[in-house]
Amino acid sequence: MKNLKLKKGDIIIAVCVLVAAALIFCAVYFLSPEGNTVKIEVDSKTLASFPLDENRTYNIEKNGKTTNTVVIKDKKVSVSSADCPDKICVKHKEISKSGESIICLPNRVVVSIENEETEVDGVAR
Numbered sequence: 485m486k487n488l489k490l491k492k493g494d495i496i497i498a499v500c501v502l503v504a505a506a507l508i509f510c511a512v513y514f515l516s517p518e519g520n521t522v523k524i525e526v527d528s529k530t531l532a533s534f535p536l537d538e539n540r541t542y543n544i545e546k547n548g549k550t551t552n553t554v555v556i557k558d559k560k561v562s563v564s565s566a567d568c569p570d571k572i573c574v575k576h577k578e579i580s581k582s583g584e585s586i587i588c589l590p591n592r593v594v595v596s597i598e599n600e601e602t603e604v605d606g607v608a609r
Contacts, residue, residue, distance in 0.1 A: 519582035519597030522561050524554060527592050536561070536580070536597065544593055551591045561595060563588065 524532045524544065532542060536559050544552040552573065553565045560578040568590035576586045585596035 519599045521598045521600045523596050523598055525594040552593050554595055
């Protein structure tokens with residue numbers, strides 16, 4: 485196999501691609517809107533919806549037993565306990581931005597952050 489050498493132009497292109505990727509990541513991550521509502525779904529049905537700015541603990545019950553415990557604290561949401569075997573939802577980082585979610589597949593629970601607008605815009609008037 486021939487000895488391949490990087491040329492000056494190859495390095496410039498690689499650096500430009502990395503810088504562009506970093507800028508896109510920062511724009512998406514840091515400029516995404518903060519959510520204001522926590523929506524809890526079980527079996528694809530909305531079970532509860534709470535404002536993100538109110539601290540609370542909510543127990544999700546299924547067939548008479550608590551399956552998951554959702555904690556809303558300091559405008560962040562986490563699942564503190566679950567009766568599923570793998571506990572991936574409990575290990576998931578806290579969420580706070582619109583579009584983020586925590587999913588517990590064994591219990592069919594989805595906890596998501598949404599940005600529900602409360603103001604009426606000019607088109608809706």
